[in-house]
Amino acid sequence: VLAGFDGTSDLHLNETPHDTIAPPPGGWLVVALFHVIWSEDSVRLRSKLDEMFPQYQNLATFASVNSDSRKLIGVTKSLNISKFPSVIVFRGGKEMARFVGHDGVVQKLSVFLKSELTEYDRSAHAQKNHRRRLDECGSIEGALAFEGNRENQKRQKVWTWDPEQCGRQFVVEEQGMTALMMLDEDDNGEARWQYIEHDAGNKWKDFPKGIAKALEKGYSRGRLWANHELSVEAERNFYMYIGSVKATDWVISGFNGYFNDGYCEEVSVQRLGPRNPIKGEEQFLSTKQLQRDQQILKNRERMKDIKAKMREKQRGFDTESIRGTIGLKFGSGIQTWSLRWNHEPSRLGSGDGAGLAAEGCEIFGPSEAPCLGGKYDAGGTVALHADGNVYHNGNVIASVPPTYRDRIKVVAKKSPKQSARESKKDAACLLPIPEVHPEKMAPLFGRGDVLTLTLDCDDDGGVLTFAVNGTPVEGLEIAGIFELLGDSEVFPAISMSPYDPVKENGETKESVGGSELSDGMDKEA
Structure with missing residues (x-):
């Protein structure tokens, strides 16, 4: 109606x-x-x-x-x-x-x-938005048209991650360029940080994305309440301090601040979105709100226990995958795409992989690792995993030496400027990232690494090769891809496993992983 x-x-x-x-x-x-x-x-x-x-x-x-x-x-x-x-x-x-x-x-x-x-x-609306973008771009076949000779065909097709072809924990963001394996996203909630100039009437403005993330991090981790102030550096420098705080379940206001970059006029600040009780804020809240917060905490702990028990039952059978929107057809030339891994793979990389899925393969998990190249898809997928193995139909068909990835040397070679840039990027990240010891790292690739895949759709029935951070992975050349997967059209695909719980200060926490498509066909994972 x-x-x-x-x-x-x-x-x-x-x-x-x-x-x-x-x-x-x-x-x-x-x-x-x-x-x-x-x-x-x-x-x-x-x-x-x-x-x-x-x-x-x-x-x-x-x-x-x-x-x-x-x-x-x-x-x-x-x-x-x-x-x-x-x-x-x-x-x-x-x-x-x-x-x-x-x-x-x-x-x-x-x-x-x-x-x-x-x-x-969330999944249904993601599929709706994805389908709308495809409609706006015109027919898929028109987007796939190639002109010129074989040398000109060594290019990257325009495709995104497909929210209609993935496991239920995957979320597609950034206009299809980012694939995230999200856990407990309903607990995290999205928040908006806004400011208003004192002579602007009632016209609140959203903070730039980087500032909003940094403010949310300082707020949610209690630094704002502990120090009564917060300084962030992002698109602009901003300083905020606590004034006359008023809080409800949805809005918390009463903050003041200013942009510390030559424009120092004071502004008022508020946060909109689901509010969870945070240690240190109780001194600023009313008795009624404190009572409501106690009920929120009880409900949250009860749901946390329920989810923890469910996760424990599913552990080991929780690896999922997602594929791209555009297929690569036999005889269509040389295709290449890159993926940036934005997290350290769990379980030594046995569940995190990148490869290809046949058009008719619609098994995206959850399953035991490996999901891509596993034993449940009738041989319809093949993938190189962070543990250094190429899996197909539940078997290892190729592998690299376990010492291929020396992350300790890689870290030592980083310049001070590069380390500072990465630290600033991490400071704006709201996802909890557990510390991973070198001996527990996946041997081939992990957080910050770029995995490049190249498929020659003409040569020898389709030849798939790999490179990590621009260096070809020797000994991994998989020929006869189209016959191996039993289809004349294949799709780029990735898989991930969630982090296992880690103990921090006696509290069990879980984290998530993500994959993103950046400029051109650089897809970050």
Whole structure:
């Protein structure tokens, strides 16, 4: 029933999900705001939902319904809406919840959405966005057209990671250029950091991405509360200190600061998004909020225990894979692509690999390692893993010496400037990265390494070769790829295993891995 609503542009509406994409269980989740232009409460609530929208734009569809419109009066009456504003949440066209008025609606809606949304909603919307990008780019066959001779064909096709062809823990970001294996993303939550100049009325601005990440890191790790101030260096230098703090489940405000780069006018700062209790902030919170925080902690610990038990049962059978969007066909010339690994592989690299998957192979895990080249895909995949082995159909068909990767020497050769750049990059990273001892590192490649794959689709039935950080891996030349995989079209693919729990200060933590496509066909993993 909501598919016909056009809404208004000031709420940044999502379009109707793509008809060919399977909806999440129960149907698409739609949040509809019913408002009228003569209501001040409607105007205020619409503004607050506008701020809330980016947190859920990849999880639900938002619609803004002007109930003054003649076309929509009948719909408003059929839903028995008599007070404005009203927010109704639908799942598959059926009403799930209704919030009337203005006061406290954003907080109540946020709590409801957190309890209702699942990883299936995220996956379905990712597939919808991916399909929309393909439609905007025109036909796939047109994008694959090659001209010129064989020498001109040694180029990289334009492709991205495919959210429709991957394991359930994979998330595709950065316009398809980054593939992340996410664990407990619902616990992390996304937050927005905003600032406003004192003479700007009510026009809050988002901080640049780098500053926002650094602020969130200092906030979530308690440094802001411990020191009562925080300095960050990113796109610009920014200094923030604690003022008169006010906190709810969704918004925490009362911070002040200034950009320390010649423009020193003071600004007010606020954080929007799910808020978890943090040590040190209790001195700034009201008694009522502290009581709510205690309940949040109890709920979080209970869910943490449940998830830990589930993970323990799945451990060892939790490796997953993802493939690219564009296939490489027999006779299409020389194809090459590069991937940057953004994490240190767990389990000595037996689950982290890069290679090829046949068009008909749709087994992406979870499974035991290896997932690519494993025994469950009927020989439809082949991959070089960070442990130095090439797997196919559950067997090692080639390998490199275990001492191939000498990470201690690599680290020693880094210049001071390079180390400083990497330290600054790490400082802006919010993902917990456990320390890995050299003897526990994967022998072939790991965090920061670039793995380049080249497939000659013409020579000897398809020849696949590898290089790490620009150096060819000797002895790894896999011929007859198309016959080996039993298909005339193959797709680039990667696989990952999650980190096993590590003990830090008596607390068990888990981390995640990621793969990204950078400029051209450099794909980071």
